[in-house]
Amino acid sequence: MEKFAPPVPVLQQSYADALPELSVPWRAEAPPRPEIAWLNEPLAAELGFDATWLRSEEGLALLTGQIDATTAQAYAGHQFGSPNPQLGDGRAVLLGDLVDPHGRHRDLHLKGSGRTPFARGGDGKAPLGPMLREAVIGEWLHATGVPTSRALAVVSTGEQIAPRQGVTPEPGALLVRVAASHLRVGTFEYATWHLDEEVRARLVEFTIRRHHPSAEGPLGLLEAVTRAQAELVARWMLLGFVHGVMNTDNMALSGQGIDYGPCAVLDVHRRGAVFSSIDRGGRYAYGSQPGIALWNLSRFAETLLPLLEATDPNVAVEQATAVLEQYEGWYQQAWTRQLAGKLGIRDDVEGVSALGQELFTLLEEQQVDHTGFFRALGEGRAAELVAGASFAQWMQRWEPRRSATPAEMARRNPLYIPRNVHLEVALRSAHLGDLGPVRELLGAVSAPFTRRTGLEHLEGPGDGGEHFLTFCGT
DSSP states (O other), X not given: OOOOOOOOXXXXXXXXXXXXXXXXXXXXXXXXXXXXEEEOHHHHHHHTOOHHHHTSHHHHHHHTTOSSSOEEEOOOEEETTEEESOOOOSSEEEEEEEEOTTSOEEEEEEESBOOOTTOOTTOSBEEHHHHHHHHHHHHHHHHTTOOXXXXXXXXXXXXXXXXXXXXSOEEEEEEEEEESOOOBHHHHHHHHHHSOHHHHHHHHHHHHHHHOTTOOHHHHHHHHHHHHHHHHHHHHHHHTEEOSOOOGGGOBTTSOBOOOSSOEEOSBOOTTOOOBTTOTTOTTOGGGHXXXXXXXXXXXXXXXXXXXXXXXXXXXXXXXHHHHTTHHHHHHHHXXXXXXXXXXXXXXXXXXXXXXXXXXXXXXXXXXXXXXXXXXXXXXOGGGTOOSHHHHHHHHHHGGGOOSOHHHHHTTSOSOOOOHHHHHHHHHHHHTTOOHHHHHHHHHHHSTTSOOTXXXXXXXXXXXXXXXXXXXXX
C-alpha cells in the first residue's frame, strides 16, 4: 500500500525577495544528534503542519534549518538607550514565511543555529534552558490573549555548549519560533543608517502590506504601530509581565511581543521590579515599560521623518509628534478597558482608572501578590491578602460596580503563570535530562484560567521569587 504523505505548507521567502538589502543568504549549522524535546502540536495544526510529518526525517530537516534559501536578517537598534548600528540575526536564521489555513502570514525562525555574518561575541549556539523559557512564556502569553510570538518546537542538538553563566557545559538546543514577522524598530533603524530612501520606502510598503494594510503611508504606519504597542504594553502591565530587554531591536512592528530572554512575571506587585541580570540601572523595570515603549516609538518615528515630508523637516517632525502625543491616551484607554474586565466591571468604565491606581498603590504598600490578588478578588478572598481601612474603603467603591460573576472573573484572571521559582526548577530539571516539570508547566500555563487537581504546587509564588535574576541566554 502506498504511504500517505500529508500536505506540507509551502515556505516562501517574501522578506528576502522584497528587501534583499536587509538579509543575507545563510544556512543553519547541522546539529549532530537532533531530537524534538517539545513539539507544539496545536500550533503545528494551526499552521497546517501534520505533527507526525514534523517528527519525520524530512520534518526534522525543516525544524533544524537544513533546507534551502534560509537567510539571516540585518537590523540595528538602541540597546539600553545607546545606538548600535549593526546587530542582526547573530545566531539565527529565517526559515521563511507561509500563509496558514486562515490566510495569515507567519514567519518561521530558528534560534541557536550557529554563528552568522552578524554574530557578536556571545553568539552561536543556544542552551536548552533559555529556549524552553521562551516556549513557556510565549504559550502563557498566547493563552491569556496577549499578541505574541510562539514556539513551534524546541529541538535538542545532542551537543554540549559553553555556558554564558557558570562553568558547566549546557545541553544545546534550537528554538523554532513562529511570529507574524520579524520586522522591528531596529529594522527601520538599520535601513535609515545604512541604506537609501528607495529601500526605506519599499520597507514601509512591505510593513504596511504585511501588518497594517489599512494604514496610509508612513504616517499611517506610525499611528498603527503606536496603537498596537499601546495595546500590547497595557496587557503586559495588567498581567504583571516584565519583558526585561525592551531595546528597539526587540520591538516588533506587528504589535506582537517577541524575544523573551531575561523576562519574568511579578510575584509581589512592585513598580520597580527588575529581574534581568543585565539591567543594572533598572531602565526596563516593570513600571517603566509604558514609557520605554513610547521612547522606542519615538526612535521609529525618527526613521520615518524623511519619508513624511522631504522638503520641510519641521513639518515632518510636527506630523510625527502629533501621532506620538496620542500614545498616552491610547495606552490609558487600553489599560482601563482591560482592567475593567479583570475587576468584573462590564458597563461604564468611568473612574476605573482611578480605582486601579489606588488598588495598585495598596498592593505595593502591603507587598501583595499581583496575580494572586485578582484571583482572590473574584473568589471573595481578597480581604485575606490586603488589610486596613484604605482597602475596606476601596472594596466599598468596587463592590457596587462589579457586574461579572466569580466564574466570569476567573476567565479574565489567570491562576497559573510561569512564576520565577517554578520556571527555574523546571528548567534545571530539563538541564539534568528530565523534561517532565517543563511539560507540566507548559500544560498549566497553556490553560491558565482553569484550576486542575494535581497542580496546586504551581498556584503560589514559591520562595525566593522576589530576588530572582534571569540571564540573557536567548
